[in-house]
Amino acid sequence: MESFTYTSSPSRVIFGYGASSKLPDELSRQGLRAALIISTPYQTAEANKIRDLLDLNAVGVFSEAAMHTPTDITEMALEVARRLEADCVVSVGGGSTTGLGKAISIRTSLPHICIPTTYAGSEMTPILGETTNGLKTTRRDPKILPAMVIYDIDLTVTLPQGLSATSGVNAIAHAVEALYAPDTNPIIRLLAKEGIRALAESLPAIVKDGSDISARSKALYGAWLCGQCLGSTAMSLHHNLCHVVGGSFNLPHAETHTILLPHTMAYNSPAVPVARRDLAEVLPGANGDPIKGLNSLLDRLGVKRALKDYGLKEEDIDRAATIAVKNQYSNPRNVEEESIRELIRRAWAGEPARSDL
Structure with missing residues (x-):
């Protein structure tokens, strides 16, 4: 080891x-x-x-x-x-x-x-x-x-089902980035995988029945673990981009994380084979492809997939991309402005994430 x-x-x-x-x-x-x-x-x-x-x-x-x-x-x-x-x-x-x-x-x-x-x-x-x-x-x-x-x-229990879904995916995002953080380790990987698994299993149940107390318990447990991962590792492209889009354009936090997560994972996917495998293991329906698994989970949760639905304008895309690459931060793949601009455009339009950037 x-x-x-x-x-x-x-x-x-x-x-x-x-x-x-x-x-x-x-x-x-x-x-x-x-x-x-x-x-x-x-x-x-x-x-x-x-x-x-x-x-x-x-x-x-x-x-x-x-x-x-x-x-x-x-x-x-x-x-x-x-x-x-x-x-x-x-x-x-x-x-x-x-x-x-x-x-x-x-x-x-x-x-x-x-x-x-x-x-x-x-x-x-x-x-x-x-x-x-x-x-x-x-x-x-x-x-x-x-x-x-x-x-x-x-x-x-009174947390609306839609907000439960986006809040839970926000938590999953913490663990996803921890899987490929430069300072990740075997303990964090265990916590991340368990947290993602718990949320991926419980969130669809909550969307189906908001009073499902067992699912609520599992989701809160998963969120705890995912938060622990974020607090123990460095943040990368996903969180930086969410802070840019959310903070600079006043978009809702959890919804922004939910929409961007498949896209940011797809962007980094070629550079993180171990994280790809880990994530595919714990996402139902992934069949070896974590991007497919994330897209499938969001479809099952019935969440909105487009940043434009929350107020981001098409003319904001260029500015968001420029801000996103302004400062250096750790990321397993080089952050290139042209590719990030296309990533944001896809998220703005609500297109499914794909690994071709």
């Missing part, structure tokens, strides 16, 4: 049905008594439930979290945290809320307790993506990683 380095994330994780009920005891164990609860405007009901659960140990709710973690929203949240003298932040929701919790925590050193309600997986990463004036930048720091993650399966 080849030599490798593996660094594990130190978060405390609680997983199970009704797991959020353990939050008061967990805060007490850490001596925390003034939690600021954060959410998006669409998840205030969930945030208020956590506030009621904490009772006097909750100092307030900030419900303005937004996609791509705009820094102006972060400044608003920081002011609220200071005014209420919060001693920790509890994020309740998906990637947008988790991102805001990370942004507050890294600026203040307040402990961040994360309660995910989607399959985004960002709660397991020391990575923060923020947007200022339409430009999204990403940084990595061990201090960004939430101190604790509570996976409450019950809180995911």
